[in-house]
Amino acid sequence: MKIKKILNNNVVITEKGTSEIVVMGRGLAFGKKVGQELLESDVEKVYELTGDGQNRVTELLSGIPDEILEISDDIATLAKNTLTVKINDSLFLTLADHINGVIARLKDDVMIKNFLLWDIKRFFPEEYAIGEKAIAEISLKYAIELNEDEAGFIAMHIVNSELESNNSSIVSELTKLIEEVITIVKYSLQLSLNESDIYYQRFMTHLRFFAERVLLKSSELQEKTGQVDDALYEMIAAKYPEAYQTTQKITGFLMQTRYYDVSADEQMYLTIHLARIIEK
Structure with missing residues (x-):
């Protein structure tokens, strides 16, 4: 697989057919350049997206800080290892985009109310529990305090990724x-x-x-x-x-x-x- 874009030493965007995919591995891109081949033995994780996101990976992930990519991978991995249902790889992409937006809003002191929070806690307790762990990791990383509304939003992204549809509603x-x-x-x-x-x-x-x-x-x-x-x-x-x-x-x-x-x-x-x- 050829490198299309290097996000950092551990995260690279490459292609599979006409689709863009995200591959991860410790030191995967160290010393590498765009256009060079990657060794499959160096690849530890692959996020293969479907739907509208499959050709927009570079656009959506460009400019997102490394630590947010790492956190998004941690949450997606936790969801896949914890939940018994299949998790769509789109979760990594949507989490990275969402968390990046949250950090940007906090800089402007803007908080968004989650009006579905009560229902999410009742109907999706496992996903919400992952959301709580996620905001704890984000809060620790950025020395900020995220409330339960954000845990609910992350749980919503997880539930979306469990479904065949990527409809945000x-x-x-x-x-x-x-x-x-x-x-x-x-x-x-x-x-x-x-x-x-x-x-x-x-x-x-x-x-x-x-x-x-x-x-x-x-x-x-x-x-x-x-x-x-x-x-x-x-x-x-x-x-x-x-x-x-x-x-x-x-x-x-x-x-x-x-x-x-x-x-x-x-x-x-x-x-x-x-x-x-x-x-x-």
């Missing part, structure tokens, strides 16, 4: 959809949901990935599980009528507002989760 849509479904559950079952309960937490985990599929119009679950057995579906519906009726309200709502047809297997799983909450 996806987290807002995701939290809105989850809140809508939770509201239906509360009013339908007439229950006060205990957020510390294990069955509620399992339901929320399922609901989060279900909401992602709804937004992305994905049939991934159905493709993985196949067509649900009619007899099993009818048995679940009969055994848990209250939970099943709530599932039907969710199904109708999603068809009416999002034109999303909830599969029979997804209805069955939602019903089982709700039944456990009711029994608890």
Whole structure:
């Protein structure tokens, strides 16, 4: 792979086909010049971007300080090692751009309020925990004090990177959809949901990935599980009528507002989760 641009001794932009990629390695570019070949054995990490970012890497990363690139790599690596879902390589790019903007705003004493913070803490606790570690590292590096709003913003970037879409508004849509479904559950079952309960937490985990599929119009679950057995579906519906009726309200709502047809297997799983909450 040939060097297209050297960001520092450890970070280089090169090309793969028509796309720009970021490669990292200790002393990777030491003594090297643009146009020279890199030894693959010296490459420790590769960030291969997709979508709009694949041809804008040089433009977006040029001028970003080395320490911000290092911090962004630390956070992206932590997310990949901590979370069980796949993290898109775009996270490195968006974090570097975001953190660079944060440092610039702080110099002008400008702080931005994160109006989704409460929902992010509730719906994406693992991503938020990484966000907290990230602001601790940034605060220590720059001798500044970042508040929890910034931890929330970093968590939003992580959630975005988990999705196939790079639409920056996806987290807002995701939290809105989850809140809508939770509201239906509360009013339908007439229950006060205990957020510390294990069955509620399992339901929320399922609901989060279900909401992602709804937004992305994905049939991934159905493709993985196949067509649900009619007899099993009818048995679940009969055994848990209250939970099943709530599932039907969710199904109708999603068809009416999002034109999303909830599969029979997804209805069955939602019903089982709700039944456990009711029994608890």
